Amino acid sequence: xxxxxxxxxxxxxxxxxxxxxxxxxxxxxxxxxxxxxxxxxxxxxxxxxxxxxxxxxxxxxxxxxxxxxxxxxxxxxxxxxxxxxxxxxxxxxxxxxxxxxxxxxxxxxxxxxxxxxxxxxxxxxxxxxxxxxxxxxxxxxxxx
Amino acid sequence: xxxxxxxxxxxxxxxxxxxxxxxxxxxxxxxxxxxxxxxxxxxxxxxxxxxxxxxxxxxxxxxxxxxxxxxxxxxxxxxxxxxxxxxxxxxxxxxxxxxxxx
Amino acid sequence: xxxxxxxxxxxxxxxxxxxxxxxxxxxxxxxxxxxxxxxxxxxxxxxxxxxxxxxxxxxxxxxxxxxxxxxxxxxxxxxxxxxxxxxxxxxxxxxxxxxxxxxxxxxxxxxxxxxxxxxxxxxxx
Numbered sequence: 001x002x003x004x005x006x007x008x009x010x011x012x013x014x015x016x017x018x019x020x021x022x023x024x025x026x027x028x029x030x031x032x033x034x035x036x037x038x039x040x041x042x043x044x045x046x047x048x049x050x051x052x053x054x055x056x057x058x059x060x061x062x063x064x065x066x067x068x069x070x071x072x073x074x075x076x077x078x079x080x081x082x083x084x085x086x087x088x089x090x091x092x093x094x095x096x097x098x099x100x101x102x103x104x105x106x107x108x109x110x111x112x113x114x115x116x117x118x119x120x121x122x123x124x125x126x127x128x129x130x131x132x133x134x135x136x137x138x139x140x141x142x143x144x
Numbered sequence: 145x146x147x148x149x150x151x152x153x154x155x156x157x158x159x160x161x162x163x164x165x166x167x168x169x170x171x172x173x174x175x176x177x178x179x180x181x182x183x184x185x186x187x188x189x190x191x192x193x194x195x196x197x198x199x200x201x202x203x204x205x206x207x208x209x210x211x212x213x214x215x216x217x218x219x220x221x222x223x224x225x226x227x228x229x230x231x232x233x234x235x236x237x238x239x240x241x242x243x244x245x246x
Numbered sequence: 247x248x249x250x251x252x253x254x255x256x257x258x259x260x261x262x263x264x265x266x267x268x269x270x271x272x273x274x275x276x277x278x279x280x281x282x283x284x285x286x287x288x289x290x291x292x293x294x295x296x297x298x299x300x301x302x303x304x305x306x307x308x309x310x311x312x313x314x315x316x317x318x319x320x321x322x323x324x325x326x327x328x329x330x331x332x333x334x335x336x337x338x339x340x341x342x343x344x345x346x347x348x349x350x351x352x353x354x355x356x357x358x359x360x361x362x363x364x365x366x367x368x369x370x371x
Contacts, residue, residue: 004206004209009268013272013275019276052281118279121278121279124278125276128275135264135346139214141353142356209262211258215258219254221364222363222364225367228368
C-alpha cells in the first residue's frame with residue numbers, strides 16, 4: 001500500500017489540528033482587538049481571516065489513491081479590507097475632523113462563532129487521531 | 145495436507161502373471177521425512193520473511209505497517225512450531241522403534 | 247505452506263483496506279473548513295464478489311494490489327455553507343467509527359485464527 005501505516009493518517013489529523021488552532025488564535029486576536037482604534041501601522045485594527053487549503057501529505061506515494069488523502073494548511077492570514085466602522089464621538093482623542101472615530105471592522109458574534117466551529121473541528125480531529133492510535137494498538141495485539 | 149491413496153500389496157507370485165492390468169504405484173508416498181523437510185523449508189522461508197518485515201518496519205518503509213509485521217511474525221511462529229512438532233514426532237517414533245524388543 | 251493460512255491473508259487484506267480508508271476519512275475531517283473541498287471515500291473493487299474473493303485466496307497474497315482500492319468522490323450531502331465545502335462532520339465521524347469497528351473485528355478474527363493454527367501446529371501445547 002502507498003501510505004506509511006497509521007502515521008500518514010495521524011499526520012493528516014495533525015495538520016487539521018494545527019490549522020484549526022490557527023483559526024482559533026486569529027478569532028481570539030480579532031476579539032481582543034475589537035476596540036483597538038490605534039493599531040501598529042496607524043489606523044484601527046483590521047480584522048484578520050484565515051484561508052485554508054488542502055495539501056498533500058508526506059509519505060504518500062504518487063498513486064491515484066494518494067490523491068484522495070489530503071491534509072490541510074493555512075495558506076495565508078489575510079487582512080480584511082472592509083471599511084472600518086465609524087462611530088460619532090467628537091470628544092474621543094482619535095476623532096477625525098467630522099467627529100467620527102474609526103473602529104475595527106470586527107463583529108464579536110462572528111468571531112465567537114468562528115471560535116466555536118474551530119473548537120468543534122479541533123475536537124473532531126482529536127477523536128479521529130485517537131481512533132488511528134486505537135486501531136494501531138489493536139493491530140499490535142494480534143496473536144497475543 | 146495430502147493423503148496418498150492406499151495401494152494393495154503385490155505379492156511376488158502375482159507379479160509374474162501377465163495379462164493382468166497392474167495397479168499403478170503412486171509416485172507420492174506418505175513420507176514423514178518429506179513432510180518434515182517441507183515444513184522445515186516453510187519455517188525457514190517464514191522466518192526470513194518475518195525478519196525482513198521487521199527490518200522494513202523499523203526503517204519505516206511504506207507498505208509495511210503494524211498489522212503486516214505482526215502477522216508475518218505470527219506466521220513464522222506457527223511454521224516453526226509445526227516443524228518442531230514434526231521433529232518431535234519423528235524422534236518419538238524413532239525412539240519407540242529402537243526400544244522395541246525383538 | 248503446510249499449514250493453511252489463506253484465511254489470514256484475506257483478513258490481512260481487509261485490515262489494510264480499513265487502515266487506508268481511515269487515512270482518507272481523516273483527510274475529510276481535516277478539510278472540514280476548506281473552501282470547495284468535497285469529501286472522499288475509499289472503496290474496494292469487487293468487494294463481496296465471490297469470484298474475486300476466490301482469486302485473492304489462491305496463492306500468496308501478502309497484501310492487496312493498489313488497483314484493488316478505488317476512490318470515490320462522495321457527493322452525498324448538500325453544501326455545508328457558502329464556500330463550496332461539502333463535508334458533513336457527523337457523517338464522517340460515523341464512517342470513521344464504523345471503519346474502526348471493522349478493523350478491530352478483523353484483527354480479532356486474525357488473532358483467533360492464528361491461535362487455532364498455533365494449537366494445531368503445536369499439537370495441543
